[in-house]
Amino acid sequence: MTDFVSLPFYDLLHENGHVPGIREKLPPLLTGVRRSILEIGAGTGLITTSLADWTPAEIFALEPSAGMRGVLLSRLTARPELLKRVTVLPCDALSVDLAEPIEAMVMINVMYALEPDYRRRLWPVLAAHLEPGGLLVFTWRDGGPPAPRPLEELESRQVGRHTYTVLSEILESEGEACRARYLYRITDGDRVVDEEEIVGHAYRPVRETIEGELTGAGFVRADAPDGLLAWRLA
Numbered sequence: 001m002t003d004f005v006s007l008p009f010y011d012l013l014h015e016n017g018h019v020p021g022i023r024e025k026l027p028p029l030l031t032g033v034r035r036s037i038l039e040i041g042a043g044t045g046l047i048t049t050s051l052a053d054w055t056p057a058e059i060f061a062l063e064p065s066a067g068m069r070g071v072l073l074s075r076l077t078a079r080p081e082l083l084k085r086v087t088v089l090p091c092d093a094l095s096v097d098l099a100e101p102i103e104a105m106v107m108i109n110v111m112y113a114l115e116p117d118y119r120r121r122l123w124p125v126l127a128a129h130l131e132p133g134g135l136l137v138f139t140w141r142d143g144g145p146p147a148p149r150p151l152e153e154l155e156s157r158q159v160g161r162h163t164y165t166v167l168s169e170i171l172e173s174e175g176e177a178c179r180a181r182y183l184y185r186i187t188d189g190d191r192v193v194d195e196e197e198i199v200g201h202a203y204r205p206v207r208e209t210i211e212g213e214l215t216g217a218g219f220v221r222a223d224a225p226d227g228l229l230a231w232r233l234a
């Protein structure tokens with residue numbers, strides 16, 4: 001499991017990464033949502049607790065990784081008033097099973113991890129669990145996958161005497177997929193305390209592809225700010 005390499009770095013590097021932008025752009029899209037939200041790929045809960053702060057809705061935080069769920073549950077434990085309102089679903093998105101139709105679904109920085117065939121099978125499953133007119137919002141960057149490039153530093157944070165750094169390299173890029181290498185490095189001055197590597201695929205479909213898939217599954221495009229796409233079930 002690559003999770004155990006990247007997990008200790010997750011909150012450190014993402015709290016300052018995509019999260020501030022999402023916390024600014026997402027709340028207006030959720031105006032009026034009161035009953036239920038499914039968060040797909042909730043990760044460590046960086047967005048989950050914000051969803052609970054922005055809306056009175058019951059939240060279903062779906063997260064397949066046990067490591068990520070551990071941090072998410074820790075975060076919820078620190079907010080005991082949320083423990084009655086947030087249910088953590090230990091499964092992947094295609095296996096979602098809910099008793100009632102959901103009012104809104106949110107998927108932040110997850111799509112890159114979904115293989116194209118998995119993603120195509122996912123939209124009808126989400127449509128089946130969404131109420132008529134229900135909202136689906138996800139993060140979006142157009143233009144296909146990045147071109148191959150050498151190793152570069154993505155982000156670095158100080159923790160006591162140690163520096164936590166993530167570096168990435170794009171090894172190859174073809175169609176909507178790229179193969180990337182990540183280095184998770186902990187240093188104490190010039191001394192490397194620990195360094196581990198992950199190599200994996202990421203997927204970035206172009207806009208026409210995603211529009212075709214979602215329209216085919218019964219969704220209609222709604223307005224959203226840059227960096228997000230919003231759809232409503234027809």
Ligand SMILES: C[S@@+](CC[C@H](N)C(=O)[O-])C[C@H]1O[C@@H](n2cnc3c(N)ncnc32)[C@H](O)[C@@H]1O
Nearest residue numbers: 041042043046064065068092093108109110113
């Ligand atoms: C980059 S993290 C984003 C976490 C969180 N949404 C955030 O913005 O901080 C991607 C998450 O998607 C989850 N994920 C990957 N494949 C998934 C799948 N098939 N179904 C649901 N979640 C998935 C991973 O376990 C991981 O927690």
